[in-house]
Amino acid sequence: MRYFIFSLFIFLSITSFGQKNIFVRGTIIDSETKQPIALAHIKIHNQNIITKTDEQGAFNMYFYAQKRTTLVISHTSYQTTYEVVNAEKDTLNLTINLEKKTVELTTFTVEDNSKPIAVFKSVEISIADYEFSKDNFIFIAYEKNPAKDSKLYLVDKQQTILATHFIPCEPVELYTDYLGNINLICKKAIYRIEISNQNQITLYKLPLEDFYQLIKPVIDTLGKSIIFSDFLQQFPRFKYYAFNTEDTTMSIIKEVVHKDMDWQYQYEYYDLNNAEKQFAKRMAKKYKDYDKHDIAAAMTGFASNFMYEEVYAPLFIINDTIHIFDHYENEIAKFIYDTVPTTNVAIDYHIQQNGSKWKKQLFMDELNGDIYALFLKQGYFILKKINTQTGSVISETKLQHQFVSKIKIKEGYVYYTYKPQQTLQKKFLFKEKL
Numbered sequence: 001m002r003y004f005i006f007s008l009f010i011f012l013s014i015t016s017f018g019q020k021n022i023f024v025r026g027t028i029i030d031s032e033t034k035q036p037i038a039l040a041h042i043k044i045h046n047q048n049i050i051t052k053t054d055e056q057g058a059f060n061m062y063f064y065a066q067k068r069t070t071l072v073i074s075h076t077s078y079q080t081t082y083e084v085v086n087a088e089k090d091t092l093n094l095t096i097n098l099e100k101k102t103v104e105l106t107t108f109t110v111e112d113n114s115k116p117i118a119v120f121k122s123v124e125i126s127i128a129d130y131e132f133s134k135d136n137f138i139f140i141a142y143e144k145n146p147a148k149d150s151k152l153y154l155v156d157k158q159q160t161i162l163a164t165h166f167i168p169c170e171p172v173e174l175y176t177d178y179l180g181n182i183n184l185i186c187k188k189a190i191y192r193i194e195i196s197n198q199n200q201i202t203l204y205k206l207p208l209e210d211f212y213q214l215i216k217p218v219i220d221t222l223g224k225s226i227i228f229s230d231f232l233q234q235f236p237r238f239k240y241y242a243f244n245t246e247d248t249t250m251s252i253i254k255e256v257v258h259k260d261m262d263w264q265y266q267y268e269y270y271d272l273n274n275a276e277k278q279f280a281k282r283m284a285k286k287y288k289d290y291d292k293h294d295i296a297a298a299m300t301g302f303a304s305n306f307m308y309e310e311v312y313a314p315l316f317i318i319n320d321t322i323h324i325f326d327h328y329e330n331e332i333a334k335f336i337y338d339t340v341p342t343t344n345v346a347i348d349y350h351i352q353q354n355g356s357k358w359k360k361q362l363f364m365d366e367l368n369g370d371i372y373a374l375f376l377k378q379g380y381f382i383l384k385k386i387n388t389q390t391g392s393v394i395s396e397t398k399l400q401h402q403f404v405s406k407i408k409i410k411e412g413y414v415y416y417t418y419k420p421q422q423t424l425q426k427k428f429l430f431k432e433k434l
Contacts, residue, residue, distance in 0.1 A: 025059075404430075
């Protein structure tokens with residue numbers, strides 16, 4: 001465990017020296033009247049960095065430079081705009097024009113938000129997984145066998161296939177990392193997906209071990225800090241850390257402990273016979289990162305037991321405040337300035353389930369910071385919106401299709417894949433209004 005933290009610390013220290021910070025000062029205006037637009041949302045594409053304009057249409061943002069950084073500007077009365085920023089400068093001053101949404105009175109269609117909307121459907125391919133890429137989608141899709149004939153598809157909102165690319169491995173899922181890069185996770189390989197301005201797909205192979213040790217543990221960025229954890233599936237406890245890229249210091253934000261599992265985990269050592277205990281002690285001395293309890297749990301296969309429950313306490317950054325949903329202390333632990341605790345909020349949605357089963361999964365709508373908890377009842381998923389100020393459930397949305405998969409939330413909609421039971425229909429992508 002200590003080796004894992006040390007390796008990540010060295011990696012972040014090295015990369016932070018070559019990582020440039022960009023400060024953006026901007027104004028959002030109406031393209032016709034040139035008047036400032038208040039309450040427009042500005043978001044770093046595929047990152048959890050969001051702000052909004054004041055009454056004068058002004059905003060400020062601070063983020064790390066990437067190979068290509070895109071601002072997403074949205075407003076209920078204007079068309080969403082994408083602005084690619086120049087990463088060569090440290091400070092940028094932008095004036096961004098938004099065009100008003102047009103309403104055609106002669107011919108129009110009414111979208112019934114009370115019913116599921118088919119985002120993409122095809123008689124030829126089934127969708128195994130998907131990710132959002134600006135206004136488009138990236139699919140892992142296949143015709144017959146997902147292990148043998150899967151391809152990557154770039155698809156727009158009109159369901160037009162813009163590009164395809166063969167997959168050189170057995171795909172598992174798509175994963176967006178903390179820098180907004182979309183990655184193709186395969187059973188024995190990892191590929192970075194790049195989409196050019198001409199909508200061409202290119203794959204770059206990444207070192208497998210480095211990806212899981214140095215990239216996936218990083219959750220998000222906040223100001224000048226990188227937020228990460230030392231979570232490993234086989235341990236019933238883990239810590240969140242903040243790495244300051246300016247002075248390269250690392251601080252512990254919070255330790256999360258699954259108390260029931262941790263007690264049993266520690267007891268595994270005492271359940272060994274004398275010879276096994278001596279062996280556990282010798283291995284602990286040899287492998288300095290682990291103690292005798294860790295070795296004992298590995299010897300007994302503790303984490304492989306069907307009764308083992310993986311610790312789940314996700315972290316979200318909402319309005320520059322860290323929110324850790326600690327389901328074992330029954331609270332939302334909040335922190336400002338990375339590690340300064342503020343008032344905690346009690347939660348019980350995971351305890352008071354009212355006949356539905358909590359699926360130990362939370363989602364955040366990055367547009368507005370809304371948090372949803374996922375429940376299952378009689379084959380139907382239910383999304384319960386959590387008030388992060390009170391910890392209470394303030395609304396519920398029951399999905400209309402049964403046994404859906406790959407649930408994700410974006411901009412007030414829940415997306416999922418669905419194939420009607422006992423039919424030959426392919427698996428489509430749907431969305432429902434939250």
